[in-house]
Amino acid sequence: MFEISQAEDGTILMRGRLDAAQVERAKGVFALVQSSCEVDFNELAYISSAGLGLLFATQKRLVDAGEALRLVNLNPHIREVFQIAGFDRVFEIS
Amino acid sequence: MSTEKSFAKSLGSLDGVFDFLQQFVDKEAIAERHAFAMNLVVEELFTNMVKYSGGTDKQVVIRLDKGDQRVTLELTDFDSEPFDPESVSAVDVEAPIEERRPGGLGLHLVKTLVDDLRYEMDDRTLTVSVTKSLES
Numbered sequence: 001m002f003e004i005s006q007a008e009d010g011t012i013l014m015r016g017r018l019d020a021a022q023v024e025r026a027k028g029v030f031a032l033v034q035s036s037c038e039v040d041f042n043e044l045a046y047i048s049s050a051g052l053g054l055l056f057a058t059q060k061r062l063v064d065a066g067e068a069l070r071l072v073n074l075n076p077h078i079r080e081v082f083q084i085a086g087f088d089r090v091f092e093i094s
Numbered sequence: 095m096s097t098e099k100s101f102a103k104s105l106g107s108l109d110g111v112f113d114f115l116q117q118f119v120d121k122e123a124i125a126e127r128h129a130f131a132m133n134l135v136v137e138e139l140f141t142n143m144v145k146y147s148g149g150t151d152k153q154v155v156i157r158l159d160k161g162d163q164r165v166t167l168e169l170t171d172f173d174s175e176p177f178d179p180e181s182v183s184a185v186d187v188e189a190p191i192e193e194r195r196p197g198g199l200g201l202h203l204v205k206t207l208v209d210d211l212r213y214e215m216d217d218r219t220l221t222v223s224v225t226k227s228l229e230s
Contacts, residue, residue: 017112020141021105046130048137049200056196063191077130084206085199086187 004029015043018051026051030058035067042073052085059090068092095122098157103144103171111140111156122160128228131207132167138200139169139222147174147220163229164209174220179213 002022003015006029018026039055059069071093074082082088099114101107115136119129136156143154152173159166185202186194205211210225 019108019112019137020144021108046133048134048141049203050141052199053196056194060191060194077127081134081203084187084203086185086189086194089188090191090194 002026006032010035010037012037012039013043014039014041017046018044019046019048020050023050023054026054030054033058033062033069034065036062036070038070038072040072041075041078044078045075047078047081049085052081052087056087056090070094096157096159098155100153100155101140103147103150103152103154105141105144107154108137108140111136114156115158118158118160122165124160124165124228128165128226131226132165135204135207135224135226136167136169138204139167139224142200143169143171143174143220146177147171164225164227166223166225168221168223170222171220173218174215175218176215177213177220179211 001016002018002025004026005013007013012029012033014026055069062068069091071091074093079093082091082093097118101111112133115129115133118124119132124132140154140156150173152171155170157168157170159168179201182201183198185198187202204224208224208226212223214221214223
């Protein structure tokens with residue numbers, strides 16, 4: 001199960017498991033992001049390199065425009081994956 | 095205990111792959127953080143088989159084996175293009191975002207999360223076997 005939505009304040013909420021079979025559903029939402037916003041991982045249980053790749057591509061596009069994603073509420077397993085990937089240097093994580 | 099199951103070489107198989115892993119994790123009472131890593135490792139290896147040697151109706155067999163404080167995960171693709179893991183460029187995780195390139199992350203995650211990683215190519219059969227300690 002994977003769900004993604006964007007709140008009125010721009011915060012992107014992800015729920016469930018972002019795996020390679022689900023990443024296409026997330027692409028549509030991230031493609032529309034044009035300015036800095038928060039991505040709330042509170043209800044995201046799992047992510048693999050497919051989701052990391054999407055976040056990275058979005059961040060790269062935003063940083064080139066002087067904007068950025070901020071990631072919040074990562075569970076400890078996902079936080080470790082971000083550290084292994086070196087993404088704690090690519091994203092502001094809190 | 096050892097168990098194995100065949101899956102169609104398609105991303106649509108992933109839910110079934112995760113269910114298969116969860117049954118094994120529950121039966122063997124494997125800790126959640128190891129289970130998370132097992133999910134990630136199997137997904138990355140399976141999706142690589144789908145992406146780089148897909149297009150056939152051959153199945154991928156996943157075999158799981160629990161030993162003394164370790165688990166072995168083995169994926170066999172019976173119709174694979176030759177694959178040399180050494181040909182995959184290392185990911186520079188220290189590089190700033192401007193210099194980072196997408197790609198290669200999946201194998202980097204696998205290499206970091208497991209204790210042993212072996213590839214064996216026999217004709218068109220590719221077997222990838224990883225061992226992960228459950229001690230720490």
